Ligand SMILES: [Zn+2]
């Protein structure tokens with residue numbers, strides 16, 4: 649079955665604002681049978697006290713709490729109206745934030761019953777001044793946040809995969825997302841920040857630990873093609889070194905365009921076979 653497992657909507661504050669309905673129509677045109685709407689869930693209000701960096705990293709990261717109902721209404725309406733043409737799932741891309749697990753669990757307890765497919769992503773991790781910084785906001789923000797570790801790329805990777813390890817172990821309740829988003833987002837600016845080198849043995853051990861846990865939990869990985877089209881990433885997430893290991897364990901890799909506009913829906917789907925097997 650042809651699935652786009654990761655997409656955003658017109659309500660996303662850092663998106664294109666293009667109509668979600670047009671995105672769904674594009675997916676149908678491209679022959680997709682299932683389409684997962686996974687908008688960024690709101691960030692916990694208290695997170696601003698831990699956060700450092702460009703303010704848009706939190707103000708434009710996600711839906712506001714008062715947008716959750718309109719979002720669900722929009723997605724559920726499309727789900728109903730297009731049911732005879734495509735199977736649409738409604739859900740969230742949920743942030744893992746150290747220290748905010750209780751809030752996130754409560755959010756999922758409240759809205760999880762209205763979702764079918766959710767993604768858990770790490771977009772933030774500890775950096776300069778022991779504060780929490782955005783990983784994917786801009787290359788400049790990334791360098792301010794993690795600049796002191798950049799001479800030792802493995803140190804950056806370690807911080808990221810330690811955070812991913814925490815995310816897969818976090819108690820997010822009965823509606824905990826079943827899919828882990830773009831598990832190499834730390835490489836989004838790899839070509840600008842000198843982070844292209846492969847993971848060392850220690851970090852690969854950590855990755856194996858994460859993958860083994862995901863396997864036990866019967867969770868899935870987001871095979872996210874967005875990175876391939878980012879000017880400083882030029883690789884898919886999670887990349888070959890991780891996708892090969894995940895495949896050996898039999899962890900399902902679910903294609904996701906991470907589209908925030910019509911043109912990106914389904915992008916690169918035809919590359920999947922070559923990317924993960926070739
Ligand atoms: Zn987004």
Ligand SMILES: [Zn+2]
Pocket residue numbers: 741769771829830
């Ligand atoms: Zn994401």
